[in-house]
Amino acid sequence: MKIPPLLAHAVVFLGAALVSAYVAAADEASIEPDPARVRELIHIVRQDCGSCHGLTLKGGLGPALTAEALADRPAEGLVATIIGGRPGTPMPPFHTILSEPEAVWIVDLLLRGFPPDGGLPQARGVD
């Protein structure tokens, strides 16, 4: 019944490797910004993207951004639209406002159903 020490070591080693590989892969898909920035990004999407796409993201001058509306859209294309805009339409490029990992994070949330806006943190000093 005793497990050979070599096998135990191998199992533990492989298990640890698999877990860290999984975590790394998840990290690559979407990097969670720090909590203050999360709040800011959610606010930007709801309020400022919302000025064209609607506060509920059900559309306006711009198309709907609900999970259902985006269901068959590849994430990379959506990230490219956010960062680079869509020439010929009113969609502006947001690369001066958002980093690419932040755009990836936003698209991931949009595809899963975007959370409600908790408002901005209290006013900071003069910026």
Next chain:
Amino acid sequence: MSSRDVRLAPPALWGVILSAMVMLLSACSSAPAVAVRGSGDLGVVIERADGNVKVIETSGRSVLATVGGLGDLSHASVVFSRDGRYAFVFGRDGGLTKVDLLQAKVVGRVVQAGNAIGGSISHDGSLVVVQNYDPGGIKAFDANTLELVADVPATADDGTRSKVVGLADLSGKRFIYSLFEAGEIRITDFSDPKHPVTQRFAGGKQPYDALVSPNGRYYIAGLFGEDGLALIDLWNLDKGSRKILSGYGRGEQPLPVFKMPHLRGWSIAGNRAYLPAIGRHEVLVVDTETWAEVDRIKVKSQPVFAMARPDGREIWVNFAFPDNGWVQVIDTVTGQITDTLQPGRGILHMEFLSKGHEVWLSARDDNKVVIYDTATKQPIGGFDSASPSGIFFTTRAARTGF
């Protein structure tokens, strides 16, 4: 002596009877005591995230009531009945809600489209017309009952429907509006409400909003898709439309526009129009006789509203995200910026009192309305409000294009 006593008795008796009647009558009225007030002092503040409007009064700068249940109010706008008693609130979700400002309650509501952007009211006050994105078109409603009177789809020649922008009231139950995708301007006449008649005019590439001048003579549509604006002289309709300020961008690469500018009759001060440029951090100044450019004023960022103080002496400008914490004031005599203000975070809207001595600003990201004295440029009041956007005073009831 006794006869004199008899003569005195009836007035005493009447005194008793009258006071009894007054007491009985006041007991009958079960409604809470509402202060008698004039509607000309009132207004509404849209609380976009909560589907509420705050009913305010401007003399005491105070909130009278909060009225809820109005749906999705992102990009909501308001027009008023001629007497200033009722506010018609147009919600993004297609909701049209009639609010009685004196009683602070909803007295009518219909959800008339999937996605709406605003509305207008006929000069006689009988028809409220809504402009819709989806399905694209306009709909006319009876202002008393909110019953649908007419549905006019914005269908282009190829059969597709366009989003409707820049709706404004004209004389004689006529309304003018622009078609975003089709690039057309249309006038629909509801004189016979069941049989509306529509005229079509060339517009330009992607009209995003429009204005009718305060005297009702000119309609100007701002164009997103080209450097220029479309103009119609409504007193000479047979001449059709023409372009003004063509090529104002001088072929330069436009800057990103993070929020579409808004146009209304407030852009006109004296014989000049002050128009936000698209993709340029400038306010364009146009002579309203010749429609030639006379000046362009560099401002902090992409202007959203360029609003003339009602006396026309100043233009107050706010900006698109991410510079929406700033407001600049232009002196119309010198054409110079006299003040650069930071009234709060996320300044979405500004509304002047009718003689222009005060301006109310909504600071969305600070959850408050701030009130400035336009003479001193100093804050003189304000109040808390959840994510406020539009501020609308009943004095709009008296103006064409509002």
